Amino acid sequence: MSMDLPEGMKLIDENGRRLDGRKADELRPIRIEAGVLRRADGSAYVEMGKNKILAAVYGPRECHPRHLQDPTRAIVQCHYNMLSFSVDDRKRPGPDRRSVEISKIVGEALEYSIFLEQFPRTSIDVYIAVLQANAGTRCAGLTAASVAVADAGIPMRDLIPACAAGKVADTVVLDLNKEEDNFGDADVPLAYIPRTGEVLLLQMDGHLTQAEFNRAIELAKGGCSQIYAVQQDALRRKYSIAAGENGGKEEEARGNEA
Amino acid sequence: MSKGNYVDILPLSGKYVPFSGDEVIGTVNDMTSSNWLFDINSPYPGVLHASESPWKVEFGATAKYLELGDNVTARILSVDDSKHVQLTMRDQSLRKLKGGHVVDIPYAKVPRVIGKSGSMIEMIKEYSLCKVLIGKNGRIWIDGDVENVLKVAKAIRIIDEESHTHGLTDRIRDFLESSFPSRHG
Numbered sequence: 161m162s163m164d165l166p167e168g169m170k171l172i173d174e175n176g177r178r179l180d181g182r183k184a185d186e187l188r189p190i191r192i193e194a195g196v197l198r199r200a201d202g203s204a205y206v207e208m209g210k211n212k213i214l215a216a217v218y219g220p221r222e223c224h225p226r227h228l229q230d231p232t233r234a235i236v237q238c239h240y241n242m243l244s245f246s247v248d249d250r251k252r253p254g255p256d257r258r259s260v261e262i263s264k265i266v267g268e269a270l271e272y273s274i275f276l277e278q279f280p281r282t283s284i285d286v287y288i289a290v291l292q293a294n295a296g297t298r299c300a301g302l303t304a305a306s307v308a309v310a311d312a313g314i315p316m317r318d319l320i321p322a323c324a325a326g327k328v329a330d331t332v333v334l335d336l337n338k339e340e341d342n343f344g345d346a347d348v349p350l351a352y353i354p355r356t357g358e359v360l361l362l363q364m365d366g367h368l369t370q371a372e373f374n375r376a377i378e379l380a381k382g383g384c385s386q387i388y389a390v391q392q393d394a395l396r397r398k399y400s401i402a403a404g405e406n407g408g409k410e411e412e413a414r415g416n417e418a
Numbered sequence: 419m420s421k422g423n424y425v426d427i428l429p430l431s432g433k434y435v436p437f438s439g440d441e442v443i444g445t446v447n448d449m450t451s452s453n454w455l456f457d458i459n460s461p462y463p464g465v466l467h468a469s470e471s472p473w474k475v476e477f478g479a480t481a482k483y484l485e486l487g488d489n490v491t492a493r494i495l496s497v498d499d500s501k502h503v504q505l506t507m508r509d510q511s512l513r514k515l516k517g518g519h520v521v522d523i524p525y526a527k528v529p530r531v532i533g534k535s536g537s538m539i540e541m542i543k544e545y546s547l548c549k550v551l552i553g554k555n556g557r558i559w560i561d562g563d564v565e566n567v568l569k570v571a572k573a574i575r576i577i578d579e580e581s582h583t584h585g586l587t588d589r590i591r592d593f594l595e596s597s598f599p600s601r602h603g
Contacts, residue, residue, distance in 0.1 A: 202431070220433055220461045231500040278435070280500045282461040313432025313526070399430065399582060 165343045171329040178340065180209070184333045187323065187383050192304070192394035194311045202312025204394065206304040209337055210294035215304035217312040220282035234279035238267030240301055242290040262298045263288075269302055269322075269351050269360040275315045284314065295341035299323045299349050302361065307391050311398070320360055321387035322351035325376035332372050334379040348373070350380035354388050430582060434460040434525035434555040436503045440494045441512075443520070443553030444505065446486050451478045456492065459522055459555040462501045466492060470506040472513070489515040489559060491551060515551070518561035521571050523578045525556035530581040531574060538577070538587060545594040546570045569597045 165171070172178055182188070188209030197203035200216035207213075223229035228237075240262040244253045255263075270286060286308070288301040299322035306320040326336045328344040341347055346366030352359050368376060420426070436442075436458065444456030444464050452475075456464040468475035473483050484490065491513060495506040507513070523531065531552060532539050543550055548562030548570050558574060560567045573593055580586055 201433070222461055222463075279433075279461060311431070313429035313524070315427075315429070315432075 163342055169339070169343070171340055171343060172331055172333075176331075178328070178333065178337075180337060182335075184331055185379055185382065187335045187386055188337065190387060190390055192307055192390050194307050194394040194398040200308075200312075202308045202310070202314070204304045204307035204311060206300050206307075208296065208300040208303075209335075210292060211290070211297055211300045212292040213297060213300045213304045214289045214291060215301065215308040216287045216289075217284065217305070217308040217314070218287075219284040219312070220279040220314065221285070223281060223283035229281050229283070232280055233276040234274070234282045234284055236267045236271045236274065236276070236284050236286060238263045238270065238286040238288070238305070240266060240288045240290070240298070242293060242297070246290045246293045262301065265361055265363070266298060266302045266305060269320055270305060270309060272358075272360050273306065273316045273318060273320050273353075274309065275317070278315060284309070293338075295336050295338045295347075296324050296349070298361075299351070302351055303387055303391065307394055310395055318353045318355055319388060319391045320351050320353060321384040321391060322349065322361060323380055323383035323387055324349040325380040325383070327366065327368055327372055327376070332368075332375040332379060334383050346372075346376070348376045348380060350377065350384065352381050352384045354381070354385045429526055431524050432526060434458070436460055436462060436464065436494050436497050436501065436555075438494050438497050440554040442492060442494060442505075442555040443515070443551065443557040443559055444490055444492050444555075445520070445557075446484050446488045446490075449480045449484070449486070451480065454480060454484055456490070456505060458503070458505075459525070459553075459557050460503075462503050464492065464494070464503045464505040466490075466505040466507065470495065470504070470508055472507050484514060489518070489520055491515065491553065491559075515559050515561075518549070518559050519567045519571060521558050521560070521574055523556045523558065523574060525554065527578055527581045528552060528554060528556055530586070531558065531577050533587065538590065541587070541591065542570055542573055542594065545598045566598070569594075573597070 191207045193205040196205045197216050202217040204215050220234050240259050242251050244251050286305050288305055290297050302320055302322040323335050325334050325348050326344050327346040328340045336347055346368045348364045351361035442458050444458045446454050447457045448455040452468045454466045458464040492505040492507050495504040497503050546566045548560050548566050551559045560570050573590055
């Protein structure tokens with residue numbers, strides 16, 4: 161997976177600091193906002209480093225196309241989409257191999273967390289829009305989608321935090337950024353529920369030894385635990401704002417902003 | 419509410435799931451020769467068979483009694499395992515709603531609009547002199563003077579947005595007092 165490192169670029173310096181100044185086991189700064197869209201049943205906005213991701217959830221609603229509907233449970237239809245301006249070179253709009261794959265794995269992770277049997281014959285539609293990408297969008301997308309599902313009031317087992325770990329310049333590090341992803345040796349995205357220890361998504365691109373892999377999982381689990389707390393806080397904040405006199409107005413202002 | 423290892427949670431948002439016996443307000447979506455299909459603010463449409471309507475409907479004459487967009491109060495007769503919903507209107511209290519204005523709120527907030535033993539809704543009716551009917555599915559029908567109806571709709575929107583906060587009844591009373599200054603509650 162690694163490309164040739166540009167002249168003079170050092171992914172990890174003498175002090176063990178990465179390109180953006182982080183230590184090996186440090187996440188990028190993360191911010192989550194719940195309920196940012198008025199029209200969707202549930203929504204969330206996530207910023208993770210330079211990643212900017214918006215997720216919207218509709219449903220449970222009548223399932224279209226009809227032949228996909230299941231008389232015993234709801235189905236999850238997930239659409240991951242990178243906007244054309246989300247990367248340096250304009251991304252050709254529309255679904256491609258990569259986005260079809262990510263829609264599938266993110267949808268399946270969500271499926272596990274939702275009590276689908278409570279809504280037979282319906283569809284829960286999840287839309288993930290990547291406004292700006294900087295590596296780790298599938299994880300940030302799942303993190304956002306999970307908060308959006310909770311915001312839509314859909315009963316679920318738990319929130320799903322997700323983040324990646326990987327290997328860069330012979331060091332196992334947490335939450336790769338764009339440069340580390342391009343010039344590193346491996347990338348391991350993981351979605352994991354801290355409360356139960358269940359793994360809902362695990363992939364690996366590149367090569368790791370058994371020991372490195374174990375270390376990467378350990379780091380990613382730690383990252384997930386931190387993200388989990390931020391997710392919960394985002395939901396709590398959404399409902400504490402309206403407590404004031406003009407709660408309704410603030411809500412409206414936030415809706416317009418988005 | 420918790421029972422042993424189970425915890426029951428009331429969501430602040432979410433879709434209405436039909437339950438047998440609920441009184442709901444539905445809007446005609448589609449019709450066949452002997453059925454009306456209602457939008458009941460839920461992922462599942464409600465089916466009203468002509469024989470469950472309060473009228474004597476001849477085969478193919480459904481449109482004579484209810485047309486697309488008409489609102490009714492109906493009771494949920496049955497819900498099966500895959501959530502096929504049957505409605506009934508065979509009760510004195512269930513009828514077609516003529517005129518009026520309909521607003522939707524999340525079904526979970528219906529108890530807030532009604533208030534403790536009906537305190538909130540009675541207060542709204544007293545101030546506004548409007549007729550107000552609330553369906554379990556979160557659909558609310560308001561009838562009366564147009565100005566007043568809009569003010570009631572506004573009050574309901576405030577309840578929706580601030581449903582989980584303290585002192586809501588007082589804030590709604592203040593709102594109603596300033597909206598309907600000539601009346602006393």
